[in-house]
Amino acid sequence: MTGRDRARSGGRRAVGLLAAGAAVALALAAGGSVSQAGAATEADTANQAAAAQAKKPAPTHSQIQLLAINDFHGNLEPAGGSGGNINGIPAGGAAYLATHLKELRAAAKAKGQQSVTVAAGDLIGASPLLSAAFHDEPTIEALNGMGLEAASVGNHEFDEGWRELLRMQTGGCLPDGDGQNNQNSCPDAAHPFEGATFKYLSANVFFENTRQTLFAPYTIKTFEDGRKVGFIGMTLENTPNIVTKAGVEGLTFTDEVETANALVPVLKEKGVESIVVLLHEGGFPADRTAYNSCPGISGPVVDINANLDPEIDAIISGHTHQGYNCSLPDKDKKPRLVTSASSFGRLVTEVRLSIDNATGDVDRVNTLANNQIVTRDVVQDARTAKLIAKYKSLVAPIENKVIGHITTPSVVRTPDDSLESPLGNLIADAQLADPSVVSGGKVPVAAFMNPGGIREHLLSNNGEVTFGQAFTVQPFNNFLVSMDMTGTQIKALLEQQFSGVNGPEAEKYKVLQVAGITYTWNPTAAAGSKVVAGSINIGGQPLVDGTTYRIVTNNFLSDGGDGFPAFTTATNKFFGGLDIDAFANYLTAHDPYTPVATDRISVGS
Incomplete structure (x- = not known):
């Protein structure tokens, strides 16, 4: 036949x-x-x-879905302006994010794949008023409902201090006076705050002089088929330099690479071959619109990837608010997945981890990732939408209070060629005028504001400015601090805008916004000599090296944040009120406000 x-x-x-x-x-x-x-x-x-x-031969690989976000920053509602879109496509919003996550999980389940959802830090902190007014409790509740399982601790998780961060994990209410200071923990007495159902992870944050970490260094997810994936949580090592000193007092932050590498044998002893690092540090693609690739990527994540143990299979990163997705070579020249999902819930990263059933390790060649835009063309998740509506009602009395008027549609934070901005001047003026920082009759003669603390333009509603709009500009609840500095110390301070961590290797100089002081700087001069000699005037008079001046700034800068150690050499420090209160009070006292010229900082030679 x-x-x-x-x-x-x-x-x-x-x-x-x-x-x-x-x-x-x-x-x-x-x-x-x-x-x-x-x-x-x-x-x-x-x-x-x-x-x-x-x-029929048994399958050689198992597919596991990994969903990831980062830098959510309490954006329960879609952010405004450029922060509310990806390449012009409206994106973000917790109720839409929750729906997208559900749909992605359902699609994976239909293919017989199991799923896990993780995050790479800064889920809270620097949040809009809707979340910040309640100490970010609404955001934690929303993330619980989205099925988040593990998250690394970011630097902004320390904005209200590590003890408050522990409360975010374990729950409980604060006795904050029921909104007297524009914050209200547990506003719904019938439903106290129960804390995060997901696990915060931070392998490189230790209590001083101990080997005890603030949170668990890792977690292991065991799936129904017995596959194990280990997640190491990594906090930005530089956190002490960019948060208030009190927020991290008593803690030590160690090197990300050394810490993660030391945990690899620990996980392998527990039978874990598939290892993912949730890293709150990131990079900068040359083309920032290419959110599903990494063209010309630079920044700390590149060096971290190059030095991490090759046994680590993927890096879910954050911090830089960029979207990227690619494979970079590890120390053994093998491809390793490196991703970031932008910020504010505008992207969600979907990773299809291909697990070799014989070894339990990730097959990197067959592991794929996709950064998906969290579009607003889907039905909002009902539970999350209800949660947001509840807190919008509770925050309304604080948010909608009119505190003043401006004579222009907005006061912008966009700097001129000298890197001075109209909004920077307004904030510095508000700090200089704040009576809460006057101590023993000593009134500050100059003020300094870090540009990174000015989060958005000041907008109005037909000229009206509400507390909510002011809070969007300054969301950190920093305290103002007055202090004594000599002319020599102030000169050193001004030079630190263009040197050290703020030098030419930085993405851009950090030029402080000022009040009561004027000067000229030369872009072509060498670092350490950029401020033009004899150009500094304070209180209308030439700066004198040996004279002591009373100045004011926020407690973040006072502790040397943003690479300004000169502030730590100041003496006779006195803490005043909150920066947002000074800002709001100044707008009320100067109603209506007209932006002033940006003529305090000049560029010359």
Whole structure:
């Protein structure tokens, strides 16, 4: 019999079996009986199918879905301006994010894949008023409802201090006076704050002089098929330099690479071969619109990836608010997935981890990732939308209070060529005028504001400015601090805008916004000599090296934040009120406000 004849015979036999099965089905449907021969034929068919299934080779790989976000910053509602879109596509909003996550999980489940959802830090802190007015409790509740399982601790998680961060994990309410200071913990007495159901992870944050970490260094997810994936949580090592000193007092931050590498053998001893680092540090692609690739990527994540143990299979990163997705070579020159999902819930990263069933390790060649835009063309998740509506009602009395007017549509934070901005001047003026920083009759003569603390333009509603709009500009609840600095110390301070961590290797200089002081700087001069000699005037008079001046800034800068150690050499420090209160009070006292010229800082030679 030829191959063709065998094929035809097999085809006829298959048709015969199908016909026999159909006959059985018809007979049973008619209430009749089947003959012994018919039953035997049906049994043979079942046995053959079972045998074929037994001979089918077991799958060599398992697919696991990993969903990731980062830098959410309490944006329960879609952010405004450029922060509310990806390449012009409206994106973000917790109720939309929750829906996208559900749909992605459902699609994976339909393919027989299991799922896990993680995050890479800064989920809270620097949040809009809707979340910040309640100490970010609404954001934690929203993330619980989204099914988040693990998150690394970011630097902004320390904005209200590490003890408050522990409360975010474990729950409980603060006795904050029921909104007297524009914050209100547990506003719904019937539903106290229960804390995060997901696990905060921070492998490189230790209590001083101990080996005890603030949170667990890692977590292991064991899936239904027995596959294990280990997640190491990594906090930005530079956190002490960019948050208030009190927020991290008593803690030590260690190197990300050394810490993660030391945990690899620990996880392997527990039978974990698939390892993912949730890293709150990131990079900068050359093309920031290419959110699903990494063209010309630079920044700390590149060096971190190059030095991490090759046993680590993927890096979910954050901090820089960029979207990227690519494979970078590890120390063994093998590709390793490196991703980031932008910020504010505008992207969600979907990773399809391909696990080798024989080794339990990630097959990197067959592991794929996609940064998906969290579009607003889906139905909002009902539970999350209800949560947001609840807190919008509770925050309304604080948010909608009109505190003043401006004579222009907005006061912008966009700097001129000298890197001075209209909004920077307004904030510095507000700090200088704040009476809460006057101590012993000593009134500050100059003020300094870090540009990174000015988060958005000051907008108005037909000229009206609300507390909510002011808070959007200054969301950190920093305290103002007055202090004594000599002329020599102030000169050193101004030079630190263009040197050290703020030098030429930085993405841009950090030029402080000022009040009560004027000067000129030369972009072509060498670092350390950029401020033009003799150009500094304070209180309308030339700066004198040996004279002591009373100045004011926020407690973040006072502690040397943003690379300004000169502030730490100041003396006779006195803490005043909150920066947002000074800002709001100044707008009320200067109602209506007209932006002033940006003529305090000049560029020259």
